[in-house]
Amino acid sequence: MRFPLDFVMNNAKHMIGQRAKGRKRYPTVLMLEPLYTCNLACIGCSTERHTGKLKDRLPVDKCLEAARLAEAPTVSLCGGEPLLYPELPELIKGLIDMGKHIILCTNALLCDKKLFDVIPPHKQLFVNVHLDGMKQTHDYVCDREGVFDKALDAIKESKKRGYVTLTNTTIYKQTDMDEVEALCELLASIKIDGLLIAPGYHYESVQNDVFMTQEQIHAKFKRVRELCYRYRLTATPTFLEFAAGLIELRCSPWSTVNYTPLGWKGPCYLIGEKFFEDFHTFWNEMNWDYWETRQDRRCANCKMHSGFEFSAVEAASKSLKGMAEMAYWNLTGK
Numbered sequence: 001m002r003f004p005l006d007f008v009m010n011n012a013k014h015m016i017g018q019r020a021k022g023r024k025r026y027p028t029v030l031m032l033e034p035l036y037t038c039n040l041a042c043i044g045c046s047t048e049r050h051t052g053k054l055k056d057r058l059p060v061d062k063c064l065e066a067a068r069l070a071e072a073p074t075v076s077l078c079g080g081e082p083l084l085y086p087e088l089p090e091l092i093k094g095l096i097d098m099g100k101h102i103i104l105c106t107n108a109l110l111c112d113k114k115l116f117d118v119i120p121p122h123k124q125l126f127v128n129v130h131l132d133g134m135k136q137t138h139d140y141v142c143d144r145e146g147v148f149d150k151a152l153d154a155i156k157e158s159k160k161r162g163y164v165t166l167t168n169t170t171i172y173k174q175t176d177m178d179e180v181e182a183l184c185e186l187l188a189s190i191k192i193d194g195l196l197i198a199p200g201y202h203y204e205s206v207q208n209d210v211f212m213t214q215e216q217i218h219a220k221f222k223r224v225r226e227l228c229y230r231y232r233l234t235a236t237p238t239f240l241e242f243a244a245g246l247i248e249l250r251c252s253p254w255s256t257v258n259y260t261p262l263g264w265k266g267p268c269y270l271i272g273e274k275f276f277e278d279f280h281t282f283w284n285e286m287n288w289d290y291w292e293t294r295q296d297r298r299c300a301n302c303k304m305h306s307g308f309e310f311s312a313v314e315a316a317s318k319s320l321k322g323m324a325e326m327a328y329w330n331l332t333g334k
Contacts, residue, residue, distance in 0.1 A: 108154035218245030255310035
């Protein structure tokens with residue numbers, strides 16, 4: 001299977017339960033950013049996500065309370081660099097005890113000191129390593145030499161130690177798609193458990209000319225679609241059709257909610273229109289009808305996984321063909 005069975009069943013149970021309650025909108029993923037501190041300043045990263053002070057990090061109890069309030073079965077631990085979070089072992093244990101699946105998003109520079117022999121492998125813990133290309137490209141994106149080699153060594157060690165290990169690759173305007181395929185082949189050779197390939201979002205705080213227009217996204221993701229059944233890509237076929245410009249989808253900004261050192265970020269993981277201290281205030285005050293339609297100028301070139309993967313799954317589930325394709329894609333892992 002493309003995803004572990006308990007992960008699939010946990011998410012299916014959540015969706016069935018929410019529908020039984022008559023809820024049209026509900027979170028499926030909590031993007032939890034316990035800190036805005038990082039040991040890198042990548043060229044495509046929004047400024048706030050790598051300039052925060054460690055002293056301003058969220059306490060563990062607030063992180064766990066956010067997970068309880070969001071009710072999402074999956075928690076993506078990001079930031080910032082989560083391996084810099086001093087209380088990470090306590091946080092991960094707390095989330096596992098709550099029954100959450102955890103995607104630990106890391107640049108892997110500190111895996112040897114802060115993960116291995118510190119946080120044991122667990123079926124609910126996925127290690128997700130940022131890898132935006134082969135050596136020259138990834139080091140350029142990270143603005144530091146040697147990051148690719150360190151990340152690749154960490155991926156190999158993570159697999160060796162028994163962690164469920166994924167990678168996350170962002171596509172930019174300058175990305176060479178032949179190189180992306182070569183990266184997929186390299187990662188397949190070390191039996192990576194999954195590869196997420198997604199277009200970058202045009203953060204307004206980033207001055208580098210690296211982000212794509214919709215037309216450029218479509219062109220590059222037509223190539224990514226060709227890779228979907230050859231490698232263990234974790235984006236669904238329907239999402240990749242959307243990213244390639246073959247179908248249209250409404251955004252589901254509420255499906256991936258974001259809790260940060262500044263509070264609940266609205267409307268979504270990407271756009272900080274407003275921050276809320278209280279989850280229920282955030283949930284009830286956001287104009288979801290407006291943000292779903294993508295009419296805001298900041299949504300113009302957005303085809304991010306965080307906003308549209310839920311929409312893609314919903315779209316696929318409306319037809320027998322779509323459901324069959326999803327089942328084949330997940331069961332075969334091809």
